[in-house]
Amino acid sequence: MSTHDVIVVGAGLAGLSAARDLAAAGADVLVLEARARAGGRVEQTTTADGRLVQLGGEVVGASHTSYRALVGELGLTLGPSFTDIPGESTWLMNDGRFLGDEMPWMSARDRALYEEIERRFSALAGSVDPDDPWAHPDARALDRISVGDWLRSEGATPDVVRAMELRAMGLADASVERRSLLADLRKEASAGALGFYDYEAWESEKVVEGSATVALQMAEQLGHRVRYSSPVASIDVGGDGVRVSLHSGERFRAGDVVCALPAGPLRDLRISGVSAEYRDSLRRREHAPTAKLVSVYDSSFWEANGQNGTGYFERTLLGGTWVQNTGMLSALVPVDRLGPYRALPADARTRVLLGELGEAYGPEGASPAAVFVRDWHADTWTQGYITAWRPGELTAVGPLHGSHEPPFWVVGSDQWVCGYMEGAVRTGRAAAQRLISG
Incomplete structure (x- = not known):
């Protein structure tokens, strides 16, 4: 059984940002990641012509100070997102299609x-x-x-x-x-x-080099400290520290553990040695699961029609669209439409979603050069996408939301006010600072 100062469970933005700061302060830190990659809910791939495609989180805003600071430390670049693209929004309504920014219907x-x-x-x-x-x-x-x-x-x-x-x-x-x-x-x-919901405040910027690059660079800096394909089964907190066990049976010991898992996978862990009240509060936290589609075209053809690529869809599976990059539209299937989406044969889903883009943007919308679909709702290690609070749940969890029971620390997007990349970085770095300062 190997022993470390701190074990971090999960190599998403929260876990990596915590581990990076801890390692920089001289701590012996080990990151255990279930997947074979780093990033969690940020992930990217590349098209045949070399364009980066973000399959998870993409954008941030002016209030996301922790994330913006980290981007600067990593030497990456923030640039404008889709909010300043000229043209009109597209509204695909039950009673027709409308163009205009101020709800023209x-x-x-x-x-x-x-x-x-x-x-x-x-x-x-x-x-x-x-x-x-x-x-x-x-x-x-x-x-x-x-x-x-x-x-x-x-x-x-x-x-x-x-x-x-x-x-x-x-x-x-x-x-x-x-x-x-x-x-x-x-x-x-x-x-x-x-x-x-002010798009300038929440979604006006993106990392030019790709949002997933933030996580990948941190993982590269941590090097051997990140261990992949190592899903954690249990965390046992005792008077002499913490023991972490993998599904494989392998065990590790540490003085502290930083748990950076999303709300769903966190519920699947066996956790002992923390108070029942705290454990129950963790179990109450929820996700709004989704699926994400990215369609890639030779150009931003919609601009010739006076459309800016931002869409709001009422009678479809997709909830709407936004421009990820030149010639690239992103779209999400929201939680309230996942039922009919999942009811479709798996090999028909992409075709149906592209048909909806055709309704919004014309025949070219239904015929991209490349298309990517990421079913975040079905991902074992994510089980969702953004934080959700049903009526009554925020006060039921109460001030325990975003709190810790040292040596058991919980960080991540779901431990902040909403499921954005800022929450991951903010909570991850804050927990690391408290550990460093003793």
């Missing part, structure tokens, strides 16, 4: 009401401390109500609720009917309480 009266309710939401978000939403005097009431019910309580018309649902589907988020209002308020408070 809505009446002027409903758009004005939408903007007024958004102002109220922003003001309410400003009253929530993203680091301690449980301290809000109305925390339980705000958590018990869904976003959809709150919208209606504020006088939202069916089309205003419909607009919010469309935006949720485009982000592969859970339905407004199954999302905690407090969780949404907390998320937006962390980005400055700018509104329902």
